[in-house]
Amino acid sequence: MGEPVDEESGEAGPLDLTPQASRLRRRAGRPLSTVFLLAVVAAVVFVLLRTLGDASLFFYEVDEAVSARAELGTERFRVVGTPQPGLVESHLDGQAVVVFTLCVADVLADVAHLGDPAELFQPGVPVVLQGSWVSGDPPGIENLSAAADDGWYLRTDHMVVKHDNDYRGDAAELESCGVGS
């Protein structure tokens, strides 16, 4: 076995006894794991930006949305409330809508929701809707027994159900609000 050779100068040099990882393995391992790490960092940044951007939409309660109606104007926002008994199927601008009334803290707001309601939509089970205020009356409002009927309605196109934390079956209590509460 010959004398150790300095790799840069090509001359014989002192022997480095420190064990080193294989150079081939380093070259092969670095790009993949580093790219993956960068991808994860990019994903975290994306999620944070997306969340912060979307957070402004999340979400007004009905009473807040009613009192902020002038400021909200035609801006799109999310609103949470408890649907009141009564649902009317109708049409608005050629599209199928369901019309009902939302309630929070005994403040009511009428809603015309484009498309079908969520599968678990029920009076007393809070929903989160996405849409904006529209001046006027929604179609079929005269058939609702507990409508706000204040010359405004929420025109929404996205509905999610905010279920409660009660798993006691029939012993569970429903949100009570508005008429009959």
Add this chain to the structure above:
Amino acid sequence: MADSTTSTGSPGSRILGLTTLLGLAGLLLFAFALTEPDVRLHPTTGEEFGQFDAVRLLYLHVPMAVLTYVAFLTCAVASAGYLLKRGAWWDVTAHASAEVGTVFCGLVLVTGSIWGKPVWNTWWEWGDVRLMTTLVLFLLFTGYLALRRTPAEPQRQARRAAVVALVAVLDIPLINRSVEWWENRTLHQQSTLAELKIEDLTLFTLMLGFVVFGLVFAWLMLHRFRVGWLEQAQADRDMALAIAERHAEMETLDVDAAIGRTGGGK
């Protein structure tokens, strides 16, 4: 640390594995057959409502979420232990719990999404603060695992990973408290257990879920820890071998020539 063991199994771990399998079978039986679906009669309309069969995911999703916290908190404690004591045991424990926790966290996101579709009417909701903080936790620990794969001197890599774990784990209180702190920024419900809004077989099955997933966690941790310990032992053995080879190499050389660069040792 030299160890001639080549398997991660032991009589104890096999008993634990068998118990875990039986527990999982029992949990699935209770969750999907013996408990009732969430069906209530509406007091006003008289219609049936509730979560129906989708509620059965409660018995998987919630225990997995709790075990995710346990795994990442274990990782944080072990990381702090490593930074204080610099022992391999702490580092291997931190790495093992991070891997197990990441698996649990991924499953929490998947089962949550599957549960969300029928109950919330959406697979995913950007802006839901609990969803987002959980996703961030998953990504942070995925990054932790990627960091552990980057080539670096082992002690330095372990130190970096420990610091990342201690930062990442700060997300857990945010996730857990988000439904109280930002009630209007999440579709997630508030705590059921804290308000005791669960009873009878539903409560029993949820508790069984905690026990069974606790066993799954223990079994996975045991094996992953042993894999990590064997890897460390192998790395130590390789290192000792490399040093011995270098020393043997030195003995065959003309030492004077090697040190003074004057000879031409052959």
